[in-house]
Amino acid sequence: MKKGRVAAFFLITIILGLMVGLFTNNATKNIPLGLDLQGGFEILYKVKPANPGDKIDKSTLLSTVDALQRRANVLGVSEPNIQIEGNDRIRVQLAGVKDQNKAREILSTQAQLTFRDVNDKERMNGSDLVEGAAKQQFDPNTNSPVVSVKLKDKEKFKKITQEILKMAPDNKLVIWLDYKPGDKYKTEAGKPNPKFLSDPAVSEVLNTTDVQISGNFTVKEAQNLANLLNAGALPVKLDEAYSTSVGAKFGQEAMQSTVFAGIIGIAIIYLFMLFFYRLPGIIAIITLSTYIYVILQVFDWMNGVLTLPGIAALILGVGMAVDANIITYERIKEEIRLGKSIRSAFRAGNRRSFATIFDSNITTILAGAVLFFFGTSAVKGFATMLIVSIIASFITAVFLTRLLLFLLVESRWLDKKPGLFGVKKNQILDINKANEQTDPPTRYDKVNFLKYNKPFAIFSTTAVVLGIIALFIFKLNLGIDFASGTRVQINGSKPLTAELVNKEFNSIGLKPDEVVLAGNNNTTGVARFVGVLDKKEIAKINDQFKTKYGSGISVSTVSPEVGAELARNALIGIIIASIGIIIYVAIRFEFYMAVAAIASLLYDAFFIVAFFSVTRLEVDVTFIAAVLTIIGYSINDTIVTFDRIRELEKKKRMKTKEDLRIIVNKSLQQTFTRSVNTVLTVLVTVICLLVFGSESIRNFSIALLVGLVSGVYSSLYIAAQLWMYWKGKQLTKSHETKTIEKNSNPQV
Numbered sequence: 080m081k082k083g084r085v086a087a088f089f090l091i092t093i094i095l096g097l098m099v100g101l102f103t104n105n106a107t108k109n110i111p112l113g114l115d116l117q118g119g120f121e122i123l124y125k126v127k128p129a130n131p132g133d134k135i136d137k138s139t140l141l142s143t144v145d146a147l148q149r150r151a152n153v154l155g156v157s158e159p160n161i162q163i164e165g166n167d168r169i170r171v172q173l174a175g176v177k178d179q180n181k182a183r184e185i186l187s188t189q190a191q192l193t194f195r196d197v198n199d200k201e202r203m204n205g206s207d208l209v210e211g212a213a214k215q216q217f218d219p220n221t222n223s224p225v226v227s228v229k230l231k232d233k234e235k236f237k238k239i240t241q242e243i244l245k246m247a248p249d250n251k252l253v254i255w256l257d258y259k260p261g262d263k264y265k266t267e268a269g270k271p272n273p274k275f276l277s278d279p280a281v282s283e284v285l286n287t288t289d290v291q292i293s294g295n296f297t298v299k300e301a302q303n304l305a306n307l308l309n310a311g312a313l314p315v316k317l318d319e320a321y322s323t324s325v326g327a328k329f330g331q332e333a334m335q336s337t338v339f340a341g342i343i344g345i346a347i348i349y350l351f352m353l354f355f356y357r358l359p360g361i362i363a364i365i366t367l368s369t370y371i372y373v374i375l376q377v378f379d380w381m382n383g384v385l386t387l388p389g390i391a392a393l394i395l396g397v398g399m400a401v402d403a404n405i406i407t408y409e410r411i412k413e414e415i416r417l418g419k420s421i422r423s424a425f426r427a428g429n430r431r432s433f434a435t436i437f438d439s440n441i442t443t444i445l446a447g448a449v450l451f452f453f454g455t456s457a458v459k460g461f462a463t464m465l466i467v468s469i470i471a472s473f474i475t476a477v478f479l480t481r482l483l484l485f486l487l488v489e490s491r492w493l494d495k496k497p498g499l500f501g502v503k504k505n506q507i508l509d510i511n512k513a514n515e516q517t518d519p520p521t522r523y524d525k526v527n528f529l530k531y532n533k534p535f536a537i538f539s540t541t542a543v544v545l546g547i548i549a550l551f552i553f554k555l556n557l558g559i560d561f562a563s564g565t566r567v568q569i570n571g572s573k574p575l576t577a578e579l580v581n582k583e584f585n586s587i588g589l590k591p592d593e594v595v596l597a598g599n600n601n602t603t604g605v606a607r608f609v610g611v612l613d614k615k616e617i618a619k620i621n622d623q624f625k626t627k628y629g630s631g632i633s634v635s636t637v638s639p640e641v642g643a644e645l646a647r648n649a650l651i652g653i654i655i656a657s658i659g660i661i662i663y664v665a666i667r668f669e670f671y672m673a674v675a676a677i678a679s680l681l682y683d684a685f686f687i688v689a690f691f692s693v694t695r696l697e698v699d700v701t702f703i704a705a706v707l708t709i710i711g712y713s714i715n716d717t718i719v720t721f722d723r724i725r726e727l728e729k730k731k732r733m734k735t736k737e738d739l740r741i742i743v744n745k746s747l748q749q750t751f752t753r754s755v756n757t758v759l760t761v762l763v764t765v766i767c768l769l770v771f772g773s774e775s776i777r778n779f780s781i782a783l784l785v786g787l788v789s790g791v792y793s794s795l796y797i798a799a800q801l802w803m804y805w806k807g808k809q810l811t812k813s814h815e816t817k818t819i820e821k822n823s824n825p826q827v
Contacts, residue, residue: 084490088483092365099372106375112174113386113460115775116334119174120182120324123641124317126167129189135167135315142314147171149310150185160384168320174384179324180618181303187317187614189257190307194239197249199260202239205312207231209288213308215301218293224301228308230288243281253278254292256304276304319614323635324621329570333387333773341394344767345371348401348760355756356408358499362483363404363476370400370475377467388461388701391768391776395708395783396468398761399443402715403476405760407432408500409753413521415502421495425488429481435722436477438667439715440469445659446711450704453652455560455645458704465708521748528747528795529740529803535796539682546689553692558699559635561649563642565608565617567591568633569624570774575604583627587619603774611636633775649703653684656710664714668721671809675801676717679793680710686789687782696778705782712761713790716754717798723750724799736807743803747795758791 114121126135126143133139140163151159151173160172176182194203212229230236243250254276255262262274277294296304349367352360374393378385411428419427447469450462487493493500497507559566569580577594584591584606591606612620617634624632637645657677665673684706691698723746733739765787769780 082490084486085492088486088490091483091486095365095369099368103372103375106372106379109379110375110383110385112330112334113384113389114172114174114323114330115325115387116330116385116390117175118325118328118330119172119176120179120322121170121172122183122186122319123164123321124169124171124187125320125638125640126169127316127318129191129314129316133315139314140167140169143169143317146311146313147186150307152310169317180614180621183614183618185303185307185310187319188307189313189316190310191257191312192308193255193258195253195255195258196243196246197251197253199253199258202243202252203230203235205308207235208308210311211309213305215298215305216291218291223293224296224298225294226292226296226301226305226308228290228292230290233286233288236288236290237284237286240281240283240285244284250281251278252281256307319611319636320638321636321641322617324617324633326625326632329568329633330387332570333775334390337387337390337394337768337772337776340767340771341390341397341764343771344394344764345397347763347767348397351760351763352401352404355501356404357501358487358493359404359408359411359484359501362480363401363408365483366404366475366480367397367400369479370471371397373471373475374464374468377471378464381467383463383467384460385464386460387773387775388458388704388779389464391772391779392461392464392468394764394768395761396465396472398764399469399712400472400476401760402439402757403436403472404480405756406436406719406753407477407480409756412500412502413749415497415500416506418507421493421497421500422488422491425484431726433477435719436473438663438718438722440473442660442663442714442718443708443711444469445663446656446707449652449656449659450707453648453655454704455700458700461701461704521752523748523751526748526751527744528751529744529800532796532800536800539797542689543682543685546685546692549689550692553695555688555692555698556695558697558702559607559637559642560699561642561646563637563639564592564610565612566635567606567608567620568775569604569606570598570632571602571604574601576601577604580604580606583623584620587623589616589620597777598774611638645700649700652703652707653710656707657681660710660714664718664721668725671805672721672802675798675805676714676721678801679717679790679798680714682793682797683709683713683786683789687786690785691778691782696781699778701776701779702782705779705786708783709786709790713786713793716758716790716794719750719753719757720746720794720799721802724802733806733810736810739803739807739810743799747799751795754791754794758787762787 126140128135144161144163147161147169148159151161151171160170162170164170171186173182190205192205192208193201194207195201207230209229209231214227216225216227217223218225239252243252255274256276257274259274276292279293292304345367349364352363354360356363371393374396383389407428410432411424414424414427415421417424444466447462447466451459451466454462497504569575575596577596580594581591589608589612592609593607595605595607597603597605612634617636620634621632657680660680661673661677663673664676687702687706687709690696691702724742727742727746731738731742733742762784765780765783768776769784772780
């Protein structure tokens with residue numbers, strides 16, 4: 080039986096290894112990449128009536144989505160993502176589009192074809208054409224590009240040509256695309272109106288369904304017009320409220336650098352677990368590898384789209400997944416140090432760590448859910464991966480880890496081998512001296528975490544005051560996500576200079592309001608424009624930089640309306656996450672702990688904001704994602720501490736403030752190693768993302784790094800200390816009440 084359990088352990092390990100080795104690559108290939116990884120663009124359109132008096136209702140939006148879908152098919156996009164948002168918005172995501180300028184033009188052009196007489200009276204329109212019959216051809220006489228269309232009713236066309244003939248000498252049939260009342264053949268500058276296509280003279284009655292539209296077309300222009308006519312006219316006018324476009328090279332480089340960062344980070348975590356936890360560390364490596372496979376497989380099954388923030392969430396998820404292992408392993412080591420057998424320590428450690436792991440994961444899922452409901456599409460991808468990662472980590476790190484360790488522990492092979500758990504024999508108490516009231520020995524038993532609580536309280540208060548002053552003086556360097564405008568990022572293979580970037584923009588008649596250099600050796604240039612550039616100006620930028628930098632360019636625009644909405648949603652998200660955590664912690668623990676936890680989380684969030692204010696780092700939507708991630712994650716450490724406080728409260732009843740101080744200090748002593756190790760593993764992944772990852776998520780990584788460091792401090796010297804202060808006042812008040820009652824009711 081004992082050998083059978085060891086054999087079962089190795090059999091399960093081999094099966095898991097085969098699954099990971101054989102199927103991970105297939106799952107990875109099947110997951111579609113987002114536009115930030117394979118290139119493409121995303122546009123949020125504000126839908127407006129095409130004509131005065133028209134209304135935008137559900138049927139109009141559905142018709143518009145259908146027309147956009149057909150246009151995306153014309154562009155050759157196999158899986159366009161086109162969704163209605165609210166009552167007057169449509170979001171379009173096209174990944175893998177090579178000619179983004181052409182795609183933007185085809186998507187937003189209304190393509191209302193009209194045939195008019197010289198008095199601008201409409202004679203026919205696009206509804207008179209046979210759907211899908213437009214073709215780019217060549218005029219047999221001049222060999223110039225033309226567009227041939229087929230009419231539904233030749234009798235109607237015959238009647239129209241008869242009437243046009245009677246209007247001689249103005250017997251012309253004028254063909255317009257998206258004509259508006261007042262349009263002239265030529266613009267005020269004397270240039271041909273792009274809406275005017277041609278005005279062929281009618282010299283005879285035409286009894287046919289075949290019509291040619293001629294003009295000064297290039298072959299490409301004629302093909303685009305044919306495609307537009309086949310896709311159908313838009314029933315509305317579309318204005319860009321938000322857009323982001325990413326070149327294929329830009330996306331590929333971002334993916335390679337971020338994946339490389341993930342490999343380095345995960346490898347360091349594996350080595351750390353192996354060195355610090357020995358045999359359980361090996362099991363953690365097995366379960367973490369399985370966790371990565373499960374994440375990719377689930378994402379494949381749910382047809383999820385993998386984005387750059389999604390990869391970052393996966394990498395962060397590995398750091399978070401190992402937390403559950405660390406919490407369990409540290410608890411088992413504590414029980415072994417108390418002199419318990421390996422089997423007893425395993426059972427007690429699992430039992431006492433489960434609630435802590437469950438509580439910490441729920442709070443992070445809560446923050447992820449808020450991110451999903453209030454974030455942009457890129458942030459939604461991050462939130463989705465974060466939530467899936469937490470659920471998968473809970474399953475693998477809790478149940479799979481326990482199963483594998485259970486098989487080895489119950490085989491009795493580990494009996495009298497505490498060294499395999501990283502516990503030295505001289506650290507183990509004599510079992511005859513240890514009892515249920517004995518606290519597990521730790522390396523921090525002589526550290527008094529409450530000795531300098533007042534100086535730290537002064538430091539925390541001072542830091543908040545200075546942060547407020549800094550915000551008042553420097554304010555935040557808001558990115559276009561909140562301030563609106565246009566942001567252009569160029570990735571060069573050689574170092575860039577601000578003068579060079581400005582010169583490139585000036586050559587196409589544009590002047591950036593700000594140029595910032597970043598990346599290793601200044602190979603990345605970021606230009607910001609206060610105003611929102613239109614699609615023609617963006618087309619110029621793409622054409623200008625494509626010749627020198629290939630597709631290593633990203634362009635984003637945000638209208639003032641959307642910028643204000645993103646800022647409002649960010650604030651609402653933080654408030655909802657905070658309220659949710661207060662309610663959950665109050666239910667699971669107590670109200671004072673909930674308020675203390677939120678105070679520490681808000682301190683962390685404020686510290687990140689103040690840091691970005693002083694350093695002038697750009698604040699964008701990924702910054703908000705980082706803040707909410709910290710709010711969800713840094714409470715893990717606080718929950719670990721509160722969970723231990725609650726456990727020690729049951730062992731020793733608190734009567735005085737001194738009892739309270741002893742319990743809080745012991746809780747911090749016993750959980751400090753766990754707190755440091757859990758944060759350290761996430762810090763490793765964040766630092767790797769910061770050093771090796773894409774420039775696009777650099778500020779996101781910095782915000783996480785600052786928040787994680789602040790989280791360790793706030794758990795020790797804000798959450799625990801505030802709770803101790805409020806609990807102490809409660810004890811004093813209770814003691815005074817009992818004294819008054821005793822004095823007013825003396826015993827006879």
